[in-house]
Amino acid sequence: MIGGGNDRRQSVAVKAPKETSPRPASTLLAVAQAAGVDQSTASRVLRSDPSVRVRPATRERIKAAADELGYVPSAIARSLVLRKTMTLGLIIPSTANIVYAEIIKGAESAARANGYVLLLTESSDMGKADSAYRELVLGGRVDGLLIGSGTMRDSLPEKLMQSGGKFLILNRQIKGPVPSIIEDDQRGMALGVEKLVSLGHTRIACHAGPADVDTARRRLAGFTEGMRAAGLPVPRSYVPRSQFDEAGGYEATQRLLRLRNPPTAIVESSLVAAAGALAACHEAGVRVPDDVSLIAFHDAKIADYLIPALTTIWMPLFELGKTATEFLIDLIHGREVPQLRRLQDPSPRIIERKSTAPPPR
Amino acid sequence: MIGGGNDRRQSVAVKAPKETSPRPASTLLAVAQAAGVDQSTASRVLRSDPSVRVRPATRERIKAAADELGYVPSAIARSLVLRKTMTLGLIIPSTANIVYAEIIKGAESAARANGYVLLLTESSDMGKADSAYRELVLGGRVDGLLIGSGTMRDSLPEKLMQSGGKFLILNRQIKGPVPSIIEDDQRGMALGVEKLVSLGHTRIACHAGPADVDTARRRLAGFTEGMRAAGLPVPRSYVPRSQFDEAGGYEATQRLLRLRNPPTAIVESSLVAAAGALAACHEAGVRVPDDVSLIAFHDAKIADYLIPALTTIWMPLFELGKTATEFLIDLIHGREVPQLRRLQDPSPRIIERKSTAPPPR
DNA sequence: CTGTTAGCGCCTTCAG
DNA sequence: CTGAAGGCGCTAACAG
Numbered sequence: 135m136i137g138g139g140n141d142r143r144q145s146v147a148v149k150a151p152k153e154t155s156p157r158p159a160s161t162l163l164a165v166a167q168a169a170g171v172d173q174s175t176a177s178r179v180l181r182s183d184p185s186v187r188v189r190p191a192t193r194e195r196i197k198a199a200a201d202e203l204g205y206v207p208s209a210i211a212r213s214l215v216l217r218k219t220m221t222l223g224l225i226i227p228s229t230a231n232i233v234y235a236e237i238i239k240g241a242e243s244a245a246r247a248n249g250y251v252l253l254l255t256e257s258s259d260m261g262k263a264d265s266a267y268r269e270l271v272l273g274g275r276v277d278g279l280l281i282g283s284g285t286m287r288d289s290l291p292e293k294l295m296q297s298g299g300k301f302l303i304l305n306r307q308i309k310g311p312v313p314s315i316i317e318d319d320q321r322g323m324a325l326g327v328e329k330l331v332s333l334g335h336t337r338i339a340c341h342a343g344p345a346d347v348d349t350a351r352r353r354l355a356g357f358t359e360g361m362r363a364a365g366l367p368v369p370r371s372y373v374p375r376s377q378f379d380e381a382g383g384y385e386a387t388q389r390l391l392r393l394r395n396p397p398t399a400i401v402e403s404s405l406v407a408a409a410g411a412l413a414a415c416h417e418a419g420v421r422v423p424d425d426v427s428l429i430a431f432h433d434a435k436i437a438d439y440l441i442p443a444l445t446t447i448w449m450p451l452f453e454l455g456k457t458a459t460e461f462l463i464d465l466i467h468g469r470e471v472p473q474l475r476r477l478q479d480p481s482p483r484i485i486e487r488k489s490t491a492p493p494p495r
Numbered sequence: 496m497i498g499g500g501n502d503r504r505q506s507v508a509v510k511a512p513k514e515t516s517p518r519p520a521s522t523l524l525a526v527a528q529a530a531g532v533d534q535s536t537a538s539r540v541l542r543s544d545p546s547v548r549v550r551p552a553t554r555e556r557i558k559a560a561a562d563e564l565g566y567v568p569s570a571i572a573r574s575l576v577l578r579k580t581m582t583l584g585l586i587i588p589s590t591a592n593i594v595y596a597e598i599i600k601g602a603e604s605a606a607r608a609n610g611y612v613l614l615l616t617e618s619s620d621m622g623k624a625d626s627a628y629r630e631l632v633l634g635g636r637v638d639g640l641l642i643g644s645g646t647m648r649d650s651l652p653e654k655l656m657q658s659g660g661k662f663l664i665l666n667r668q669i670k671g672p673v674p675s676i677i678e679d680d681q682r683g684m685a686l687g688v689e690k691l692v693s694l695g696h697t698r699i700a701c702h703a704g705p706a707d708v709d710t711a712r713r714r715l716a717g718f719t720e721g722m723r724a725a726g727l728p729v730p731r732s733y734v735p736r737s738q739f740d741e742a743g744g745y746e747a748t749q750r751l752l753r754l755r756n757p758p759t760a761i762v763e764s765s766l767v768a769a770a771g772a773l774a775a776c777h778e779a780g781v782r783v784p785d786d787v788s789l790i791a792f793h794d795a796k797i798a799d800y801l802i803p804a805l806t807t808i809w810m811p812l813f814e815l816g817k818t819a820t821e822f823l824i825d826l827i828h829g830r831e832v833p834q835l836r837r838l839q840d841p842s843p844r845i846i847e848r849k850s851t852a853p854p855p856r
Numbered sequence: 857c858t859g860t861t862a863g864c865g866c867c868t869t870c871a872g
Numbered sequence: 873c874t875g876a877a878g879g880c881g882c883t884a885a886c887a888g
Binding site: 208210214221228230232251252254255270272274380435436439440443 | 567568569570571572574575580582589590591593595596599600603612613614615616617629630631633634635636740741742745767770771773774777795796797799800801802804
């Protein structure tokens with residue numbers, strides 16, 4: 135019982151602030167009056183409007199009054215008159231997927247740098263992304279939307295385009311004139327293949343991910359490209375498809391390992407799936423990297439701690455989030471922007487750890 | 496080159512919508528005019544205001560006009576007059592931590608069920624949570640805030656309280672009258688210890704997490720409680736402290752394994768840290784669970800795929816998010832609410848997998 | 857059953 | 873250098 139302490143006793147009711155005044159915050163008018171000036175004057179100095187020179191004394195009086203009263207401007211009222219909210223929305227399919235963490239960080243940093251606030255919404259499918267778009271952009275809550283959601287229904291992009299175009303699709307290449315920004319997933323996969331080839335592998339398989347996901351398609355294309363460049367064959371059985379999660383990787387790997395002529399190396403097109411792949415290998419008594427090499431698309435901290443530590447293909451996720459946000463801001467400002475931007479700059483690279491080695495002989 | 500395809504050619508500039516009209520959306524007035532009625536009437540039927548009976552013909556005319564024009568009400572204008580935004584903010588320290596995914600899902604579902612929209616913000620430290628609070632709540636962008644952020648600076652809660660109390664601290668027990676909701680982390684940890692004890696372990700250690708984090712303290716208290724209940728000692732060296740991440744678990748485990756009299760079982764107070772612990776064991780040639788058993792606080796899909804699959808302490812994270820949101824909504828509505836709510840209902844339980852076994856003899 | 861009249865809190869010409 | 877007036881888009885009494 136010691137140290138245990140159930141402190142349910144603390145659960146005394148707390149008087150809630152009165153229902154009637156949800157936001158008793160002081161208004162601009164209040165500080166203006168307190169400072170003995172007009173609202174407009176207060177507004178000008180509080181926003182430090184450059185096109186106005188106020189007498190220092192007045193300015194001080196206003197500022198003093200403002201923080202005396204704990205004044206915080208109403209973002210809503212301001213948005214209404216300015217017709218912009220200075221906030222951006224980011225829709226991601228699932229916060230459970232670590233890969234999005236970096237994208238979010240990048241988006242956040244670019245948003246902040248441009249005076250925007252970033253708001254996240256989770257929504258697994260595009261149907262919800264659709265309603266989120268309606269609610270957020272059309273409802274005027276945000277000035278624009280970054281859509282990082284999964285499978286794209288065909289009708290949606292068009293609908294979105296018609297309604298103004300204040301949105302951007304992340305890492306998903308859409309047919310038609312839909313603004314999007316993608317990473318060079320093909321190059322990344324090709325790099326992975328090159329790495330394996332350089333180690334001497336020739337029987338290389340690829341866990342391909344779902345057929346209806348654009349990134350999966352591009353990654354597979356990159357795999358194929360790399361294999362062809364090396365003059366290696368890509369038998370159909372070497373390209374199993376399944377979900378981008380642990381279970382998907384597990385299952386695909388099982389299938390691969392059961393082949394009469396199993397691969398000596400596997401490229402996982404998703405990091406989480408790689409954990410599943412590792413588990414499948416372990417369970418089948420296949421040693422990594424002695425019997426089979428494993429390399430995974432995308433990098434994250436956990437890769438360092440899996441057993442064995444996973445060799446990964448690092449992609450510029452932070453930059454994707456950052457660039458996308460900047461791109462969206464351009465769009466919002468009506469600037470001329472490329473319709474499809476392909477992120478090339480911090481190029482993909484291999485982070486070599488312990489899951490890759492020359493093939494067994 | 497085949498299948499590779501660089502399609503930079505697609506990067507033709509796209510005419511951006513004209514700068515001048517950031518939101519050419521049709522207004523209520525437009526709809527009303529198109530339908531030949533007054534704004535207020537249009538407003539009433541579009542909101543399906545129950546206290547009003549309109550002639551069916553008029554109603555149809557208005558609705559037709561509305562979706563002819565693709566009318567979407569301005570959330571901002573509405574918020575301004577209603578003095579509420581029907582949106583809730585959720586601040587989480589890092590989307591990279593999978594543990595938050597379930598909390599988010601729970602919060603999302605409760606928000607939706609009550610007609611609220613949930614907006615996420617990532618902010619590692621309380622300093623940023625502070626400014627987020629200012630921007631979001633005081634700025635009137637959201638009606639309330641769920642704060643799931645890490646270390647709590649002492650001054651902040653008070654400041655927040657003074658400004659109206661439309662917030663709730665998640666799983667962090669604060670001294671003073673600050674509304675919060677916590678899980679029974681102590682019970683969870685005690686359960687973990689019981690499990691290990693029932694397997695015959697007596698030399699049980701605990702990776703304790705940072706001393707300044709409240710959840711870490713409560714988990715450690717639970718560990719201590721469990722050990723005392725079993726009449727087992729808790730030597731200082733058996734309770735190493737370090738961060739709640741992979742590196743933290745790795746390091747703490749290394750220290751533990753180097754002890755002259757190392758433990759036969761370790762309770763990790765964080766799931767991610769457990770991955771680090773597994774890596775440390777593997778590297779030291781210590782087999783799990785043959786040489787040492789491992790059990791981790793919190794459950795997630797990945798636990799099933801680590802090697803060996805990890806026995807975990809499942810906690811009601813979804814319910815935490817859900818209940819917290821409902822609690823916050825109560826707070827917003829000025830209802831009488833308990834100051835500290837301790838989530839007891841779906842109680843913690845052990846999910847047994849492969850990382851636990853009787854101690855070696 | 858429907859229209860009129862005021863604002864919500866703020867910014868922005870336009871005068872003084 | 874500062875005040876007065878109008879309006880962003882919508883809702884909510886209060887009249888008809």
